[in-house]
Amino acid sequence: MSAVLYESKDGVAIITLNRPEARNAINNEVVQLMQQAWQRFEREDDRVAVLAAAGDLAFCAGADLKDMPRDIWLTMPNLSVTCDKPIICAINGVAVGAASTMVMLADMAVAEEQVQFIYPEAKIGAFAGVMAGFPPRLQYKAGLEWLMTGDPISAQRAYEIGLVNRVVPKGQALTAAMEIANKIAANAPLVVQAMKQIARNTLPQSPTERYYPQRRLLDGIANSEDIQEGVASFREKRAPRFKGA
Structure with a gap:
């Protein structure tokens, strides 16, 4: 089965990281398939995308150390493919490294209460630079503490500093994200897309x-x-x- 799934449902694209046996870690296949998924979402009629993950152990464990991905930035929402349609993350497990960057770059995010966000680059001496663009999206001092210490933060703390919109009970992230997505998909798409475009153009x-x-x-x-x-x-x-x- 494909490492990334794409399903269209009532105007919502559900893009699923599908390597639960590898904690949905990002390898070169995932990079290629995620890039294709973002391109498909941009050109097709779906009005909202929900980025989810298979299994219940991890949303994504970051880069796959057994198959280190080249050009991991191609997996990132709103970075490799310019898109005015909203993208929502449904986080059902730990989000490590690049996975936390995905959440930061998405337009909205819902996290289950047990989730932890870990950005370990300062502890291992590796840094691609994308996460450094956090200040328009997170509280500056809190964000720097999280990145520079490499310590995990809880879903509740992620909510407090603006990384996620909502914290929900375990097993409810996808349901909650779909509720938001369906409400947005029912609204006027030209207005929704103009809202995102203007908002993003306002961000440095x-x-x-x-x-x-x-x-x-x-x-x-x-x-x-x-x-x-x-x-x-x-x-x-x-x-x-x-x-x-």
Whole structure:
């Protein structure tokens, strides 16, 4: 079965991390499939997305150390694919490293009461930089304490500092997230999308948030058919036949 599932239901896209045997850790397959899921959500008719996770041990254990993912930023909501439709996280278990970054970058989040959020990079000496863009989304002092100490925070503390919208009983995260999503999906989509677009344009962006979308654009050029055609035409001393692909 696929490591990432995509289901459309009454205008809501349910995107599920589906590696419960690996605590839904992010490997290279997940990176590729999550990128495809965000692209699909952006172009199709679903009005809201809910990001959930299979199993009850973890929402996501972060990067899979057995298959370290390249370009993990491609899994992030609102980063690799620009989208004006709202994205809600339903957190049913521990969220480690990149998983906490997913929650931070999502538009809304619901966490079960037993959940812990762990950002261990300061303790292990690794840092991709995306989480440093937290200040517009979390309380500054509380957020710095969480990141710099590497200590876990509870779902209740995450609520207090603005990382999540609601804390719900165990087993209720997806239900609560779907309740929010269904209410939003029933509203005027042009208004909902304008609200998100204007709100996000009001937030200052960190250097990493500005960099990664540009990198995606440049990577697309570097891997395009046109660059191969350009090189070939130069070698063959003829005019290039570009396709824009």
